[in-house]
Amino acid sequence: MQPINVEEVQHALNRFANQDVYLHLETTNGAYASHHNEGFFSAGAYIRNGRIRFSRGKIVGEGPYRVGLKLDLGWVYAEGLTDWILNEKGQLLLAGHDYEGKLAVALQLSREPF
Numbered sequence: 053m054q055p056i057n058v059e060e061v062q063h064a065l066n067r068f069a070n071q072d073v074y075l076h077l078e079t080t081n082g083a084y085a086s087h088h089n090e091g092f093f094s095a096g097a098y099i100r101n102g103r104i105r106f107s108r109g110k111i112v113g114e115g116p117y118r119v120g121l122k123l124d125l126g127w128v129y130a131e132g133l134t135d136w137i138l139n140e141k142g143q144l145l146l147a148g149h150d151y152e153g154k155l156a157v158a159l160q161l162s163r164e165p166f
Contacts, residue, residue, distance in 0.1 A: 053135035053147060056117050061136050064144045065109030065119070068161045075102045075121075076160035077130060101165045104128065116148055119159055130159040 080096035106121035106128070118131040132148035139145060141162070148157035160166065 053137045053145070056111070056115065056133060056136050056146070058111055058117070061111045061117075061119075061144075061146070062109075064136075064138050065111065065121075065161075068144065068163075069106060069109055071163070072103055072105050074162045074165050075104050075128065076100045076158060076162075076166050077102075077128065078158045079130070079132075079156065081156065119146060128159075130157050132157045133159065 076099070078096070078098045078100075080098075081094055104121070104123060106123055108122040109119065110122075111117050111119050111133075113131075115134065116131065117133045118129070119133060121128040130146070130148075133146045134148050136144070136146045141164070143160060143162040143166075146159045147155060150156050
């Protein structure tokens, strides 16, 4: 992965618009986070291979970045994104890593299931 380049990520998002794609969206401060406070409240969300169709995808921010995907009846949204890659399978992989390099958020799009 490499640091996000807004123009390149926007171009990649546009390539997935208006077609059925598979979504992986994950956010966590638990399994990948290192904490030793017993009172720490851990939360996360996860969806893998959710099939969606979005009419518009947009990346914004100064870094870390936010990506929104406009659905017919709502939005998919992820923030805290720092890194990306368009891999050899044509999958767009976006991730947000904390200051220690641990994964905090992932948003991934693919034309085939992950």
